[in-house]
Amino acid sequence: MSWTSLFITDANSQETVTPKPSETKKPTTSFPTSGQNSQTGAASFPTNNGNFQQNGSSFQVNAPTAQPSGNRFINDIVGVYDKNFKKINSTGYDFFEFFKMVNKGGIDNPQVYGMALEMAQSVDSSVTKDSLVTQSGQYIAQLEALHTSVSEDGTRKLTELTTNKSNETASLTTDIGSLSSQLQLITQQLNERQHSLSEIDSKYQPKIDEISEKLSANDTARNMIVSNINKVKNNIQTI
Numbered sequence: 001m002s003w004t005s006l007f008i009t010d011a012n013s014q015e016t017v018t019p020k021p022s023e024t025k026k027p028t029t030s031f032p033t034s035g036q037n038s039q040t041g042a043a044s045f046p047t048n049n050g051n052f053q054q055n056g057s058s059f060q061v062n063a064p065t066a067q068p069s070g071n072r073f074i075n076d077i078v079g080v081y082d083k084n085f086k087k088i089n090s091t092g093y094d095f096f097e098f099f100k101m102v103n104k105g106g107i108d109n110p111q112v113y114g115m116a117l118e119m120a121q122s123v124d125s126s127v128t129k130d131s132l133v134t135q136s137g138q139y140i141a142q143l144e145a146l147h148t149s150v151s152e153d154g155t156r157k158l159t160e161l162t163t164n165k166s167n168e169t170a171s172l173t174t175d176i177g178s179l180s181s182q183l184q185l186i187t188q189q190l191n192e193r194q195h196s197l198s199e200i201d202s203k204y205q206p207k208i209d210e211i212s213e214k215l216s217a218n219d220t221a222r223n224m225i226v227s228n229i230n231k232v233k234n235n236i237q238t239i
Helices: 074-087 093-104 112-121 128-179 186-197 200-236
Strands: none
Touching: 074 128, 074 200, 093 112, 093 128, 093 200, 112 128, 112 200, 128 186, 128 200, 186 200
16 A cells, blocks of 8 residues: 555555665575574574564564554554555665564564674674664654655645535535525425535545544554664664
8 A cells, every 4th residue: 555545545646656776786694583593603683572563564563652542544554654664775784674683683672783783794894883873864754754745645635625524514504594594485405405414424524534543543653663763773872
């Protein structure tokens, strides 16, 4: 799902593709999990089964306490962020690969970071704490841009629906007042307008509730991912 399809999908719309930097061949490597040693004989890389994985996401996300319960769109929008997170992944070894490695071992496990950095530098000797911190900021900036785009699109459509509801309600109310003064002549018209007015909430409220939930899910998804990226960023600096 692309973010452009989150709010009232247009069949003619096309998914926006985030451009990637110029490509260089990414080195192939495998990272040890709990109970498995790397070829260099380094300590095995621990896993953490306490992480929360959102709907098949390629990276695990710890659910924040602020997550709204019962938001039916949270998995979809987390999926949008996951897809874009992977799409903006630079070629070669960078923060994206480091983030996945640390996520696998446990973001809250301090010993994971030193091991992950050592393994990263064995893949690419140019990797440093400073480069990872800088790259994490670049990922956050692009995910924030995605959040802004989704928010602006949803807010515009929510405003449009709310305005349409207000205008139609005002128009129907005016018609009812006019028809009431001619009740004997236009009773049938008056009843039709009253029926339309009685259905205004059922016509608009489901759409308003849906978009409001999507906006809430967008905020939550951003907070979940950015919070974990910031946690990794801060923990890198403690290595």
